[in-house]
Amino acid sequence: MSTAAPNVIEERESSILVKGRQRKSHLKCDADSIAGCVSQRACVYCGARVVLNPVTDAIHLVHGPIGCASYTWDIRGSLSSGSELYRNSFSTDLKENDIIFGGEKKLARAIDELVEKYKAPVVFVYATCVVGVIGDDLEAVCKKAAQKHGIQVIPVQSSGFIGNKSAGYQAACDALLRLIEPRSAACPPGNKHEVKSINYLGDFNLAGEAWIITEYLRQIGVEVNTVFTGDSKCSNLQKAPEASLNIIQCAGSMFYLAQQLEELYGIPYMRVSFLGLEDTSASLRSIAAFFKDLQMKRLAEELIQRETAAVKSQMEGYREKLKHKKAAIYVGGGFKAISLIKQFRELGIDVVMVGTQTGREEDYQTLHDIADDGTVILDDANPSELERFMTEKGAHLLVGGVKERPLAYKLGVAFIDHNHDRKHPLSGYVGAVNFAREVHATVCSPVWKYARGTGGGNYAGLPQC
Amino acid sequence: MLDCTPKEVIKRSGGLINPAKTCQPIGAMYAALGIHNCLPHSHGSQGCCAYHRSHLTRHFREPVMATTSSFTEGASVFGGGANLKTAIKNVFDIYNPDVMAVHTTCLSETIGDDISTIIKSAEVPEGKVVIHANTPSYQGSHITGFSNMVKGMVEYLARADTDGKKEQVNIIPGFVDPGDMREIKRLVGKMGIKFIMFPDTSGVMDSPMTGKFDMFPAGGAQVEDIRDAGNSSLTMALGYYASSTPANLLERNCRVPAITLKTPIGIKATDDFLMTLRSKFTLEIPYELEEERGQLVDVMTDTHHHFYDKKVAIFGDPDILTGLTEFVLSLGMQPVHVLTGTPSGTLGGPQGIFEKEINEMLAAARLEGRVKAAGDLFELHQWIKNEPVDLLMGNTYGKYIARAEDIPFVRVGFPILDRSTHPYLPIVGYRGALRLVEMISNALLDRQDRDAADEDLELVM
Numbered sequence: 001m002s003t004a005a006p007n008v009i010e011e012r013e014s015s016i017l018v019k020g021r022q023r024k025s026h027l028k029c030d031a032d033s034i035a036g037c038v039s040q041r042a043c044v045y046c047g048a049r050v051v052l053n054p055v056t057d058a059i060h061l062v063h064g065p066i067g068c069a070s071y072t073w074d075i076r077g078s079l080s081s082g083s084e085l086y087r088n089s090f091s092t093d094l095k096e097n098d099i100i101f102g103g104e105k106k107l108a109r110a111i112d113e114l115v116e117k118y119k120a121p122v123v124f125v126y127a128t129c130v131v132g133v134i135g136d137d138l139e140a141v142c143k144k145a146a147q148k149h150g151i152q153v154i155p156v157q158s159s160g161f162i163g164n165k166s167a168g169y170q171a172a173c174d175a176l177l178r179l180i181e182p183r184s185a186a187c188p189p190g191n192k193h194e195v196k197s198i199n200y201l202g203d204f205n206l207a208g209e210a211w212i213i214t215e216y217l218r219q220i221g222v223e224v225n226t227v228f229t230g231d232s233k234c235s236n237l238q239k240a241p242e243a244s245l246n247i248i249q250c251a252g253s254m255f256y257l258a259q260q261l262e263e264l265y266g267i268p269y270m271r272v273s274f275l276g277l278e279d280t281s282a283s284l285r286s287i288a289a290f291f292k293d294l295q296m297k298r299l300a301e302e303l304i305q306r307e308t309a310a311v312k313s314q315m316e317g318y319r320e321k322l323k324h325k326k327a328a329i330y331v332g333g334g335f336k337a338i339s340l341i342k343q344f345r346e347l348g349i350d351v352v353m354v355g356t357q358t359g360r361e362e363d364y365q366t367l368h369d370i371a372d373d374g375t376v377i378l379d380d381a382n383p384s385e386l387e388r389f390m391t392e393k394g395a396h397l398l399v400g401g402v403k404e405r406p407l408a409y410k411l412g413v414a415f416i417d418h419n420h421d422r423k424h425p426l427s428g429y430v431g432a433v434n435f436a437r438e439v440h441a442t443v444c445s446p447v448w449k450y451a452r453g454t455g456g457g458n459y460a461g462l463p464q465c
Numbered sequence: 466m467l468d469c470t471p472k473e474v475i476k477r478s479g480g481l482i483n484p485a486k487t488c489q490p491i492g493a494m495y496a497a498l499g500i501h502n503c504l505p506h507s508h509g510s511q512g513c514c515a516y517h518r519s520h521l522t523r524h525f526r527e528p529v530m531a532t533t534s535s536f537t538e539g540a541s542v543f544g545g546g547a548n549l550k551t552a553i554k555n556v557f558d559i560y561n562p563d564v565m566a567v568h569t570t571c572l573s574e575t576i577g578d579d580i581s582t583i584i585k586s587a588e589v590p591e592g593k594v595v596i597h598a599n600t601p602s603y604q605g606s607h608i609t610g611f612s613n614m615v616k617g618m619v620e621y622l623a624r625a626d627t628d629g630k631k632e633q634v635n636i637i638p639g640f641v642d643p644g645d646m647r648e649i650k651r652l653v654g655k656m657g658i659k660f661i662m663f664p665d666t667s668g669v670m671d672s673p674m675t676g677k678f679d680m681f682p683a684g685g686a687q688v689e690d691i692r693d694a695g696n697s698s699l700t701m702a703l704g705y706y707a708s709s710t711p712a713n714l715l716e717r718n719c720r721v722p723a724i725t726l727k728t729p730i731g732i733k734a735t736d737d738f739l740m741t742l743r744s745k746f747t748l749e750i751p752y753e754l755e756e757e758r759g760q761l762v763d764v765m766t767d768t769h770h771h772f773y774d775k776k777v778a779i780f781g782d783p784d785i786l787t788g789l790t791e792f793v794l795s796l797g798m799q800p801v802h803v804l805t806g807t808p809s810g811t812l813g814g815p816q817g818i819f820e821k822e823i824n825e826m827l828a829a830a831r832l833e834g835r836v837k838a839a840g841d842l843f844e845l846h847q848w849i850k851n852e853p854v855d856l857l858m859g860n861t862y863g864k865y866i867a868r869a870e871d872i873p874f875v876r877v878g879f880p881i882l883d884r885s886t887h888p889y890l891p892i893v894g895y896r897g898a899l900r901l902v903e904m905i906s907n908a909l910l911d912r913q914d915r916d917a918a919d920e921d922l923e924l925v926m
């Protein structure tokens with residue numbers, strides 16, 4: 001690839017492209033990271049944990065040495081309206097002896113002790129890498145514990161080395177499917193609610209986002225049966241088969257679950273996105289269209305009009321200050337990246353670089369289709385690549401996760417966390433304003449004025465904002 | 466709401482609830498960042514590396530660069546040798562550090578990869594070094610991992626190659642923030658002694674904003690200096706858990722005498738540190754440091770009535786805790802609960818040395834308290850429910866307990882994920898002690914102000 005810099009690793013070339021420069025719009029993705037690279041990627045366990053962790057009344061027990069549990073202790077930022085049990089960190093803290101002689105006994109003890117203490121309806125037991133190697137029979141231990149305590153004890157097959165984060169999403173979805181699997185004839189598949197009831201997949205209620213969307217839906221006459229998994233409880237999740245539609249927000253983590261729910265319970269699914277005004281309105285319209293209900297369609301239109309009008313002047317104010325700024329995107333999944341591009345367009349901001357950790361081929365196809373010419377598109381980028389393209393493209397702002405923040409700041413590039421560390425809800429109409437506000441807060445901060453004095457850098461914002 | 470901890474203490478044997486420690490590799494990674502131009506490398510699946518980098522990034526708010534062997538299922542069956550060799554090649558081809566510091570993970574340890582053999586058979590470019598440390602997380606804690614990586618530095622780098630020893634001291638600072646390392650260097654500098662500090666994360670994990678991203682920031686211990694550490698006349702290991710093993714190894718390998726001291730937190734430990742330097746190198750303590758000490762004592766006398774009889778619970782890493790416990794005792798407080806997650810006998814040393822040391826301090830002050838190594842925060846919380854305290858000190862994870870029990874909270878130690886500037890400001894030395902006095906008394910007095918009835922609100926305190 002002629003546009004690749006000398007310090008781009010050869011094997012990485014096929015994972016980077018520039019729109020308009022190459023004829024083929026085909027990107028190598030979903031491959032394993034290369035040994036010896038500074039990859040920003042996480043593991044299977046990480047993927048499984050982020051999906052399941054928001055189940056608030058569950059005991060999340062990490063079977064492994066202490067680290068895997070420590071690093072995931074309450075970092076997700078998903079809010080609960082009830083139990084706070086999920087915010088504790090439970091680990092079997094495997095020691096050398098357990099590694100040699102197996103950790104099954106300790107695991108069984110841990111489950112016993114925790115269940116006695118917390119009376120939870122479900123225990124998720126996460127396998128970490130070591131467990132995969134020492135060969136503990138998680139299934140057997142969990143089955144026994146389930147019988148003993150009369151609750152669900154579900155193993156999550158999330159040993160880190162069996163793939164990347166996406167494999168973890170799937171492991172989590174498998175665990176959820178086991179949770180909702182009907183245990184009696186009381187809830188035969190196909191026995192749908194009379195009311196318009198949906199499951200909302202792929203919202204983890206970060207900063208209360210699921211609550212915002214649930215409220216919109218209520219206003220147009222749709223009841224959210226359960227969210228997967230933001231602010232969810234075991235008992236709600238088990239009612240999932242009763243819904244008449246599944247809507248998916250974070251497709252990366254939940255597409256598989258939606259497919260399974262369709263197959264097993266005959267619930268159709270639809271992709272939605274509540275990021276940005278355009279996508280939010282479009283999503284509400286398609287939900288109303290699905291139910292073929294005139295009243296609902298009317299209510300949806302009213303809501304869209306009302307909410308759009310309510311944020312219009314604020315959005316225009318931000319747009320005025322932010323237009324022609326340049327943004328770079330590096331996020332987990334492809335679908336989020338796509339929504340972000342649209343959202344930046346609403347603010348008049350040009351996206352000059354876009355990448356994901358786990359985007360899939362069809363996501364990259366869409367990204368390529370909607371990106372402007374010259375936009376750099378990349379999969380599983382390392383920090384040097386992020387630096388190089390942000391600098392080359394003169395990005396003022398990076399959207400990313402925890403590891404990217406200080407990198408951006410060092411370059412004099414403003415930053416927004418669109419991951420676990422986000423502070424305000426970014427979904428829906430309110431979220432669109434919050435997003436604009438966050439962009440403005442960082443891009444137009446006076447600190448860049450002083451930062452500029454240190455020489456180098458892209459330095460967001462100034463002078464016009 | 467966040468209070469899920471029952472008061473009644475029950476015996477547990479099935480793992481930890483709300484840990485007060487984390488795993489070895491993150492300590493090794495942090496130590497390796499204290500070598501100039503060094504790239505830490507995590508030999509295992511990519512998840513561990515991502516977690517360790519994120520966690521360090523959250524505490525230091527700095528980019529943390531490290532590579533991984535990216536194990537897949539194949540590697541976990543056939544061993545990770547091929548991955549590591551590829552990684553070594555790629556690391557030098559692409560990132561070109563002077564040193565690559567490999568640490569293992571639970572996975573590669575369990576599989577049993579023999580790292581030194583793999584390194585020996587790998588192609589390492591001329592003038593470059595690959596060092597390694599075994600860091601299985603099913604032993605010890607992040608402090609053990611730090612210690613093991615520093616041991617790796619000694620093993621691979623330090624050499625005794627002069628006749629006789631040089632008038633210079635090696636300082637192994639332990640798992641402390643870069644601001645602490647700077648302060649220790651300042652103190653030794655003021656004493657006028659030539660020193661080599663390793664690892665030294667100052668200038669790496671507290672690097673300035675320049676508008677550029679440096680994969681390898683300007684700070685860190687130079688490789689030549691670590692080599693030369695074999696020629697020093699003394700090694701001072703600050704903190705038994707993080708620093709004594711590498712210091713002892715250096716004594717064995719290069720015959721540099723080693724002394725282990727407490728991390729110089731608080732007035733007494735700082736005195737000990739400076740007095741040791743003075744006696745070993747027959748120097749005078751300069752007036753400036755005497756002045757700093759006098760100022761600290763001045764502030765301690767000005768404020769001691771705030772601390773009288775106040776009960777405090779402290780948790781965190783063992784080396785920090787010994788200094789902190791000693792210091793709060795010297796302020797007149799009562800450290801009734803002291804807990805670390807790090808197991809006490811990790812280093813093959815006598816079991817229970819942590820508990821013994823703290824209990825002796827308490828006994829000397831005619832106090833009794835609960836002291837425990839290898840504990841967790843669930844247990845600490847239960848202790849506090851059974852014997853309430855006026856103040857909690859520890860890392861960010863203490864905030865749940867502080868909120869549930871409504872007690873003032875001073876953040877100190879690792880990790881601090883919800884506040885900033887701590888990496889820059891020391892808690893060691895007399896200056897650091899002054900800062901501790903400020904933090905502790907602010908927390909106590911802010912609470913007193915908050916709770917005061919209108920008629921009791923005081924202007925002068």
Ligand code: SF4
Pocket residue numbers: 064065066067068069128129130488489490512513516569570571572602
């Ligand atoms: S597997 Fe071991 S090294 Fe990796 S995060 Fe877990 S405890 Fe730490």
Ligand code: SF4
Pocket residue numbers: 043044045046064068127128129130158159160161510511512513514516571572
């Ligand atoms: S050990 Fe495996 S499961 Fe745990 S953090 Fe590392 S890669 Fe993930």
